[in-house]
Amino acid sequence: MKIRILDQAKLDLMDGFEFYEEREEQLGQYFLDSLYSDIDSLALYGGVHPIRHGFHWMLSKRFPYAVHYSTEENVVSVHAVLDCRCDPNFIEKRLKSERTRRWT
Numbered sequence: 001m002k003i004r005i006l007d008q009a010k011l012d013l014m015d016g017f018e019f020y021e022e023r024e025e026q027l028g029q030y031f032l033d034s035l036y037s038d039i040d041s042l043a044l045y046g047g048v049h050p051i052r053h054g055f056h057w058m059l060s061k062r063f064p065y066a067v068h069y070s071t072e073e074n075v076v077s078v079h080a081v082l083d084c085r086c087d088p089n090f091i092e093k094r095l096k097s098e099r100t101r102r103w104t
Contacts, residue, residue, distance in 0.1 A: 001043050001044075002043075002074060003043055003075075003078065008101075009078045009079055019031075035063065037061075041058075046071050052095075055070055055098070055099075056070065056071065064085055065081055065082065080095060080098055
């Protein structure tokens with residue numbers, strides 16, 4: 001499968017990078033490398049993860065983040081990469097806006 005990372009998900013990744021880079025130099029880069037590795041695995045495993053809030057979601061192997069994605073034909077679209085420590089209401093609201101954007 002092809003993988004497409006949508007603009008909002010790219011911004012999520014940059015937010016995570018900045019958060020971890022502020023804690024320790026090079027930790028932000030490790031965060032990105034780890035999350036991109038997780039996302040790359042969707043080329044093989046896209047669609048096998050449970051669905052929550054209208055999207056498949058996959059937990060990152062090394063960080064407390066979840067990748068929220070959809071599949072259509074032979075394409076995995078990553079809609080959001082969110083910190084699991086966020087307020088659940090924020091996550092639900094954010095994914096609701098992604099669903100709306102997806103169907104318009």
